[in-house]
Amino acid sequence: MPNTFISYSRQCIGFVDDLAHKLQKQGFKVWLDYLSLIPGRPWLEQIHRGLDEAELLLLVVSPESISSRSVEIEWRHFLDHKKRIILLIFQAVPLPAELAELEWVDFRGGYKPALKKLLQRIESASPMERSAPQSGFKAPTAIWLAAGLSVITAIYSLFAFWTILIPWVLVPLPARIFKRNFNLSQVQTALWTLTIALFFSLGLSMELGLFNPETDFDYDHVFSAYNLILFSLFIQIYLIPLISILLLLILRSPAMQRWGRPEASLAKFANIHHPNIPQPQAVHYYIDHAAEDRMIARDLADELKKYGHTSADDIASADEVLVLLSRFKTDTEADPEKQVVYPILVQRTRISEKLSQMQWIDFRKGVRNLEAIAQLLPQPAKMLAALGVRPTTGAQAAMPNIALVLVDYLIIMGMVDIGAYFSYLLELTSFNIGTILNHEFADVTRITLLQLTCAVLSGAIIYFMVQSFRERRGWFASPGKFVLGFAAVLALFTWQTLLGEELTSLFLKYGIIADTIFSALPFLFLLLGGVMVGIAVLFRIKTLRRWFPAKVK
Numbered sequence: 001m002p003n004t005f006i007s008y009s010r011q012c013i014g015f016v017d018d019l020a021h022k023l024q025k026q027g028f029k030v031w032l033d034y035l036s037l038i039p040g041r042p043w044l045e046q047i048h049r050g051l052d053e054a055e056l057l058l059l060v061v062s063p064e065s066i067s068s069r070s071v072e073i074e075w076r077h078f079l080d081h082k083k084r085i086i087l088l089i090f091q092a093v094p095l096p097a098e099l100a101e102l103e104w105v106d107f108r109g110g111y112k113p114a115l116k117k118l119l120q121r122i123e124s125a126s127p128m129e130r131s132a133p134q135s136g137f138k139a140p141t142a143i144w145l146a147a148g149l150s151v152i153t154a155i156y157s158l159f160a161f162w163t164i165l166i167p168w169v170l171v172p173l174p175a176r177i178f179k180r181n182f183n184l185s186q187v188q189t190a191l192w193t194l195t196i197a198l199f200f201s202l203g204l205s206m207e208l209g210l211f212n213p214e215t216d217f218d219y220d221h222v223f224s225a226y227n228l229i230l231f232s233l234f235i236q237i238y239l240i241p242l243i244s245i246l247l248l249l250i251l252r253s254p255a256m257q258r259w260g261r262p263e264a265s266l267a268k269f270a271n272i273h274h275p276n277i278p279q280p281q282a283v284h285y286y287i288d289h290a291a292e293d294r295m296i297a298r299d300l301a302d303e304l305k306k307y308g309h310t311s312a313d314d315i316a317s318a319d320e321v322l323v324l325l326s327r328f329k330t331d332t333e334a335d336p337e338k339q340v341v342y343p344i345l346v347q348r349t350r351i352s353e354k355l356s357q358m359q360w361i362d363f364r365k366g367v368r369n370l371e372a373i374a375q376l377l378p379q380p381a382k383m384l385a386a387l388g389v390r391p392t393t394g395a396q397a398a399m400p401n402i403a404l405v406l407v408d409y410l411i412i413m414g415m416v417d418i419g420a421y422f423s424y425l426l427e428l429t430s431f432n433i434g435t436i437l438n439h440e441f442a443d444v445t446r447i448t449l450l451q452l453t454c455a456v457l458s459g460a461i462i463y464f465m466v467q468s469f470r471e472r473r474g475w476f477a478s479p480g481k482f483v484l485g486f487a488a489v490l491a492l493f494t495w496q497t498l499l500g501e502e503l504t505s506l507f508l509k510y511g512i513i514a515d516t517i518f519s520a521l522p523f524l525f526l527l528l529g530g531v532m533v534g535i536a537v538l539f540r541i542k543t544l545r546r547w548f549p550a551k552v553k
Contacts, residue, residue: 002084002122005031005054007074009064011180012090014265015107015258016060019088022115037359038380039387040320040342044357051077056122057085061104061132063093075099086121092133100131108138111258142255143177149247150174153194156240160197162419162518165412166190180261184251189408191248195241200517267365267401275371275386281378283309286318290328292472292549293346296367297324299546303370309377320377325351325360327472328549340380347472348398361387366400366543399470402540403547407466409533414462417493417522421455424500424518431507431514440506447503451496451519458492458522461485472549479548486530493523 004023008016020032030036031050037043057078065071078085079098087095087104105121107114150173157170169183169190176182250256257265285304289297300322301311312318321334322342331352334341343351343360346367361373361383372386399407425448437444465485468474476485500519507514537544 001026001028002055003029003031003053004056004058005050005074005078006058006060007065007071008060009062009068009071011064011261012060012062013262014260015090017268018254018258019058019060019115026119039359039361039383040336040340040380041359042336042357043359046359047074054078055083057083058088058118059085059099060088060090061093061095062091066093066095072096084125086118087132088118089133092136092138094134095132100134101128102132103128104132106133106138109140111140111255139178140255140259142250142253143259146247146250146256147174147177149243149250150177152243153191153240153247156198157190157194159201160194162201162423163193163197163412163415164419165415166194166197170194180259180264182260183263184260184265185263185404185408187251188248189412191244193412194244198240200521275375275382277375278307280307280309280375283377284312284317284319285309285322285377286312286315286320286334287322287324288315288329288332288334289324290326291552292328293324293326294550296346296363296546299367300370300373303374304377307371307374307377309374322373323355325349325355331355342380364398367546400540400543400547402536402544403469405533405536406544407469409529410462410466410469413489413522413526413529414459416525417455417458417496420518420521421451421496424451424516427516427518428503428514431512435510436507436512439510443506444503447499447506451499454492454496454499455522458489461488461492472547477549478551479545482548490523490526493526496520497523 006016006020016032020030020035023030031054033043033047036050037046051074057075059065059071059075075085076098085099085102087099087102089104089106089108092108103121103125105114105118150170154167154171154173157167160166169186173182173187251264252266283304287297287301305311315321315332315334318334318339320340320342321332322344323329323332323334324344324346326346327349330349331354332341336354336358341355341358343355343358345351345360345362345364347364369387373383376383376386433444462485464474465476465482468476469482471477476482497520500516503519504514504516
């Protein structure tokens with residue numbers, strides 16, 4: 001099998017990742033940056049070495065790769081050295097004249113037949129009957145199915161208008177599927193909350209008189225407006241949950257994971273190499289870190305000591321330096337010319353120019369596999385194969401999964417509270433509120449303004465909680481104050497509910513039964529959602545504790 005170099009744009013990472021693993025299973029020696037680069041060493045010279053040693057270049061064709069200067073350097077290197085290039089047509093785009101007549105395989109349709117054709121072409125080169133396609137759109141069946149189902153969910157998300165977030169995410173989803181740029185994390189959250197939101201929307205429609213559950217289907221006027229509403233509500237209750245689940249499964253399927261941009265993909269770790277080295281060669285190390293990241297440093301040091309490595313008293317005397325990079329520390333005093341330096345990225349941040357030229361270990365999605373670091377510290381060439389993370393882009397939230405769950409929960413909670421307030425006002429219009437206003441204008445105005453104040457205050461608290469948590473800085477960037485923020489939001493939601501009860505009592509004073517559902521919805525959502533999120537937190541409490549910055553003494 002020829003040594004194979006894959007040249008690509010990060011916008012096709014899902015496709016490239018799957019292809020690389022398939023080729024490796026076939027026995028190919030594949031050079032792919034995030035699987036092949038050695039941590040702690042300059043990456044540019046490693047890429048040049050990979051190009052020199054490779055015999056075959058697989059160029060993944062997409063608008064981004066063809067316009068990429070670094071990709072152009074790679075394929076021109078192969079042309080200059082008269083080595084073989086095969087174009088993998090991920091998307092058909094106009095090609096430079098030098099590439100137009102090269103060998104190619106079309107991956108726009110069925111993946112397995114195209115992969116089989118690629119293997120056959122690698123084994124026995126033969127002249128191409130026609131030039132590579134440079135225009136036209138083709139997509140696998142899964143993409144068309146996902147787009148069709150997303151149209152249905154987009155339409156029904158409009159019934160959940162009061163949540164704001166759900167239609168904001170789902171209405172543009174069909175177009176974004178074809179553009180490959182939907183945010184999977186946001187879409188998943190919107191889909192699993194859609195069913196809950198539609199249930200409350202049904203209650204609102206009943207209160208507004210749009211639907212009467214005691215009225216049967218009108219057989220005399222089959223296509224009447226009422227029958228159409230009844231049919232849409234029937235689908236909303238019985239079919240939309242199934243469609244949402246099916247769409248979720250398709251979006252997470254291998255075909256969709258190959259199709260989407262990085263933001264449409266699941267976080268994935270390489271884990272090709274599983275070390276089993278109980279007694280590795282001892283290394284004299286130093287962990288360079290900010291005080292805020294000392295919990296991660298402590299856990300890493302404990303693991304290194306377990307495998308016999310010794311800690312240096314200062315950075316200059318260490319043979320190898322592990323640098324924890326975060327917004328609190330972006331550079332190191334270690335000398336890469338005299339020491340082995342391992343940059344370890346804890347969160348997304350701008351790092352120094354010196355370290356940006358070196359391959360790093362990625363802990364942005366969570367600290368993991370510390371045993372592999374301890375076992376492979378003397379063998380950096382194997383380390384990335386055990387620790388490599390599929391590259392992310394700025395459109396993705398580079399945080400541990402449990403942190404993402406908390407962020408999504410907070411954002412949805414804020415949206416539900418704001419949307420529920422305006423839906424609550426809409427509810428009140430169906431209870432002859434004009435009569436109450438004529439007699440109790442001051443009290444009604446006071447209650448509704450206080451409810452609005454609660455919604456605004458809780459929204460502001462949630463906003464600052466999310467910002468602090470994402471950036472690991474700010475007033476709420478500590479476990480205690482974060483919990484205090486939840487308590488403040490709970491108090492405000494409780495007050496909103498009590499104010500709703502006060503207004504209901506005001507209606508009863510005039511003989512009007514005003515049983516509303518939206519005044520108490522934020523409170524119920526916080527409690528029920530909090531239980532589910534709390535259970536998830538208990539299983540990932542250590543990961544979450546590492547994410548919060550430690551107190552600086």
